[in-house]
Amino acid sequence: MENLLWLIPVLPLLGFLINGLANKRLSVNISGGIASLSVLGSFAISILLFTQLVANPEMVVQADYFQWLRAGSFELNFGFLVDRLSVIMLLVITGVGFLIHVYSIGYMHDEEDHARYFAYLNLFVFFMLLLVLGSSYVLMFVGWEGVGLCSYLLIGFWFKNTNYNNAAKKAFIMNRIGDLGFLLGMFLIFQTFGSLDYDTVFTAAQLMQFDVPVLTAITLLLFVGAMGKSAQIPLYTWLPDAMAGPTPVSALIHAATMVTAGIYMVVRSNVLYVMAPFTSEIVAVIGLVTAVMAALIGLKQTDIKKVLAYSTVSQLGFMVVALGVGAYTTALFHVITHAFFKALLFLGAGSVIHAMGGEQDIRKMGALKKALPVTHFTFLIGTLAIAGAPPFAGFFSKDEIMASAYVYSPFIFAILAITAIITAVYMFRLYFLTFHGAFRGSKHQADHLHESPSTMTMPLIVLAILSTVGGFIGMPEIFHAPHFLKEFLKPITAYADSYHFGHVSHMFEYVVVGVTLVVLALVIYGTHNKYVTKAHVPVPESQLTGIQKVLANKFYIDEFYFNLFTRPMNVLSRFSYEWIEKGFIDRIVNSFGQLTNGASGLLRLTQTGTLGFYIFGMVIAILVIMLFKFVI
């Protein structure tokens, strides 16, 4: 099996090269087909690996390809490591990635730059696979940076629009800030353990004492990287702006895969995090605040993609809380289910936008369920999943997060529960405003409403099925079914499990399930009442006041960052340009030219043209020479 391992990332890389070099010569279907097939190939190999790893708990597929770095006593091999954690990520990335590639064939059908799009998409999959396959932090960092780059390329795909370019820049720069923390963490790891391979670091870490300051520092710095990549406070503002990219990009990168890289990194390093309780507490708090804030902002957004973007930030907050309380398997569980239903929701939103001819404002939508039956039904499933309705996927993972949080701190559990309720509210608000009620768009849009082609609806259906049954891999104990995921990941979390942990009582679980059902029913009734029966349409921002205005303006964080960072930077930049560059350096450089000009202006006066003057000069020169020779 090791000999096929290298194919997993190389197939998308080939797709990137073919699409990138052939560019305009390929039609949409062919370039999309090549891209999708390459990801499908990686998916097939991942399935093979998965079947092998299922059979054998302790097995790890490893392959070292070449020695990459060597400096003194430090050696680094370019190698892949596939254990049970990586194989799950591989399946999610290639599986959901494949579906999104197929969807893109339909979505980007009228785009003339489609080859570049599919090339970037394949390149992204390549880097993401490198990230999860790497056997050391350095290779993970290569993938980490690479997906940041592809995110920039894809957000700014329609580069002729300056706003989109700014959004792409914002995403990349914020990612970079996180990457600085990641790099510092890597340096510290190297200094402490002498190596950056997972094997070496984790076995050495287990020999250290609990709660050593250096481990706290390492885990904090690595988490800064995760904050940037997984859009936690304070580095989350790039994600809503990233909606400027094509919708499948939002689905793939900013819902299912790239933003989960931070979560993956922490789960991979669970040995380090479980031994640094201070960091874990900070992680949990940051996740909690992110979840609540983003959910509140999502309540008042009117762009269909922005609601989903803030929803993603909020759900990432949930995952990070799970990491903070030590429930690493649970966080990964939510990563998987979130990938399913968030990709589904984004693709559904893309279908809606496609049908509405580019309109993204939900105030102009409504009553779309008749014209877009498949989209409507799958979107409903996605909404139920994210709201945590049993038996859909989101219920099980969210339930588990909240249970783990309760064990750690009932306060965190309470806030999470409130956030879950807010999640249900804004998602059903979105659903009802988009698909029910009366159509509020223009006549032109009404005439052109059509269901999307099968390349777009098939992935929706597949994802809807996954969102429905995906939760069954992790059933809580009360349902008397084995928790497949926890069993599967036991070798990975073996060390962390030795530190744990309380369990919630069965009575608690029953209560939570019951309350969830009741609250969900109330929320659905309430939102239906407000947005369908009473046909309340969100008012334009200018008419909002008080707390609603603050929420609609996203707590004014963007403006705050602008004034705190961008403005001083611009002032400094202008100062450097005017005073240092033009006033100082240019003056010095120009003075050389002026000096030459001045000197030549003086020297040319000797060229008088009269013969007598030249001979006179010669005579004087000879006299001077003779003077020097015979007198001095």
Added chain:
Amino acid sequence: MSNSILDIVHINNYVILASILFSIGVLGVMFRRNTIIIFMCIELMLNAVNLLLVAFSTMHSDPGGQVMVFFIMAVAAAEVAVGLAILVMIFRNVNSVDVNILNRLKW
């Protein structure tokens, strides 16, 4: 031959004469406007040097000086030929032999 002539006319006189002749030549080249006069002054300088060379050759009883004089005379002849050819061409173009007319190669 002995330095008989130098017993009668001391070497200093030859040196002074040659220097005066040379200076007259130099001043003539610098300050005269007629090109033909300038050529003549150049010849004057050359001949002053010839004279001095011969005088020293006699003083040191070294024929080398006189050989050099032969060379200088030959070169002077050739140079005059070329110079007069140039002068004729200039005259054909500007119709004058005034040196100060040719002053356009200036800044």
